Amino acid sequence: MRELELFYGPQHLGMVGNFSITLKVEGDRIIKADANPGYLHRGFEKLMEQRTWMQNFPLVCRINVVEPDHMELIYSMGVEKLAGIEVPERGKFIRSIFCEMARVGSHLFGLWAYANMLGFDTVANWAMYHRDLLLDLFEELTGARVYHIYLRPGGVRRDFPEGFTDKLIETLHKIGGKVPDYNTTFFENSLFKQRAEGIGIVTREEAIRMGAVGHTIKATGMKYDIRKIEPYDAYDQVDFDIPVRTDGDAYSRLLAIRDDMIESVHLIFKLIDKMPKNGAVYTKTPNPFKWNIPKGETYVRCESSRGELGLYMVSNGGNKPYRVHFNTPSYNHGLTVLEKALVGESVSDVGNIMISLYVVAPEIDR
Amino acid sequence: MTYAVSKKGNINMELLKQKLLSGFNGLDIQLRDDQRMFISTEKESILSLLSYLKNEGYEHLALISCNDWINQEKFELVYILSAYMADDNHYQEKEKRSIILKTNISRKVAKFMTITNIFNSAEPYERELHEMFGIIFEGHPRLTPLMLEREYEVPPFRKDFDSQNYVDNTFGKIPSIAERKEGTK
Numbered sequence: 001m002r003e004l005e006l007f008y009g010p011q012h013l014g015m016v017g018n019f020s021i022t023l024k025v026e027g028d029r030i031i032k033a034d035a036n037p038g039y040l041h042r043g044f045e046k047l048m049e050q051r052t053w054m055q056n057f058p059l060v061c062r063i064n065v066v067e068p069d070h071m072e073l074i075y076s077m078g079v080e081k082l083a084g085i086e087v088p089e090r091g092k093f094i095r096s097i098f099c100e101m102a103r104v105g106s107h108l109f110g111l112w113a114y115a116n117m118l119g120f121d122t123v124a125n126w127a128m129y130h131r132d133l134l135l136d137l138f139e140e141l142t143g144a145r146v147y148h149i150y151l152r153p154g155g156v157r158r159d160f161p162e163g164f165t166d167k168l169i170e171t172l173h174k175i176g177g178k179v180p181d182y183n184t185t186f187f188e189n190s191l192f193k194q195r196a197e198g199i200g201i202v203t204r205e206e207a208i209r210m211g212a213v214g215h216t217i218k219a220t221g222m223k224y225d226i227r228k229i230e231p232y233d234a235y236d237q238v239d240f241d242i243p244v245r246t247d248g249d250a251y252s253r254l255l256a257i258r259d260d261m262i263e264s265v266h267l268i269f270k271l272i273d274k275m276p277k278n279g280a281v282y283t284k285t286p287n288p289f290k291w292n293i294p295k296g297e298t299y300v301r302c303e304s305s306r307g308e309l310g311l312y313m314v315s316n317g318g319n320k321p322y323r324v325h326f327n328t329p330s331y332n333h334g335l336t337v338l339e340k341a342l343v344g345e346s347v348s349d350v351g352n353i354m355i356s357l358y359v360v361a362p363e364i365d366r
Numbered sequence: 367m368t369y370a371v372s373k374k375g376n377i378n379m380e381l382l383k384q385k386l387l388s389g390f391n392g393l394d395i396q397l398r399d400d401q402r403m404f405i406s407t408e409k410e411s412i413l414s415l416l417s418y419l420k421n422e423g424y425e426h427l428a429l430i431s432c433n434d435w436i437n438q439e440k441f442e443l444v445y446i447l448s449a450y451m452a453d454d455n456h457y458q459e460k461e462k463r464s465i466i467l468k469t470n471i472s473r474k475v476a477k478f479m480t481i482t483n484i485f486n487s488a489e490p491y492e493r494e495l496h497e498m499f500g501i502i503f504e505g506h507p508r509l510t511p512l513m514l515e516r517e518y519e520v521p522p523f524r525k526d527f528d529s530q531n532y533v534d535n536t537f538g539k540i541p542s543i544a545e546r547k548e549g550t551k
Contacts, residue, residue: 038513046523081400208450211427211487222454229451229461230401244454299402299446299464301428312431312446312466327429327446335490335512365513366498366523
């Protein structure tokens, strides 16, 4: 059969985000895939070298559109480590609750993308609605719906308003109450199972060889999660589990994501119970225009909803970072794992595999 | 923020440090109390060090980065390694650690060996550094453009690339709407 070159994206119904894949196909089978992430042209890391430590927050949250909060967290952690700042106890809990809210929102957004791409419009609309409920809470807390700029070096920008945790619990119950419906219409629906089972298999050996993190490695049975491995903020003070699956296909990855979302909801309840009732939520930092951070370098990491998120940061003693380099989970998943997982699969499953690997294109671009 | 450190972890790090110092020459090793090990070394021993650390269980290449120290006329390549879990269900001290391996190469002759034959996942990182810093990785299977749409005289992430100048030269020449209206009259 004749080999053809097929351009999949950036304008394609099955493609989410600014990303394209050049496929070499024979009939319906993919022989070779070549990922091309360069559609954003932002140069954030270069821009951040020209702005002061605090001015970088509006940039850093825009690296990942779907869940900006973990980006703020990792940048704050980097600055804290370089400058030697401590976070007060209540600040730590608020940060963890906030990041878990972001994780639930991000998973709901991922569920929307997956369901929408496969044509399950009802489920997609539910997921978007439930994410919107969380966005309302974010708006009340921070004044912004998507890019919150709430975390800062030394803690968070402000305390929870009166009655906020009650509203949060009520919203989470609302979302949790819909999980059985999600299960029957989507996760246990045979139409969906037939599309996702046995598709885009990444085995344990391949995952380790290609540097996979997050749900790609959790779907092979390893409980690899930075919240447990190297606990930060308040994660070492509560007990929670890391859900895993063992088959390594798109279906296992999606179930791992669903279970992670449910676990996150439980985790928020536990964090609210244990949170100190009052106290400071941030440590004072110097005037941002005159803030020089001592010379040094650091590597920090946290667990975003997509997997291990790292930051290598260098200061040369000035009021701006000398070098900022993010290690984002989508980078490996979108460039190395995706190219490998697509080989031998059908053209109709490209979007399916890409979303199950949880690739968000803006994270890849520098 | 406090990072919990257990004594046991530090002892193991000390053990690895001794092993590395006895096996390799010219290493400068710094241990930090947040389980980070910074190793500076000559560029000749990078490949053997990386394969040694991979065999020791540090098989997750988290990042390859580069610092442009323009005043000292050198690039500093940074390899960050960590470990996957040896046991699926139990967390050990080893996974907490990150090893940051650094070496200097000349800025004028920006060439280095590829490590794709040791770590498969190094491929996109080296392509990125090739594009952004103009470093040539010898033996790399595909050193093709990754993100940029055109070639630049000075690779954009080098410190001597002037963003303001670039913006003025590229976009400053486009006439504004008012100027274009003037032209049509």
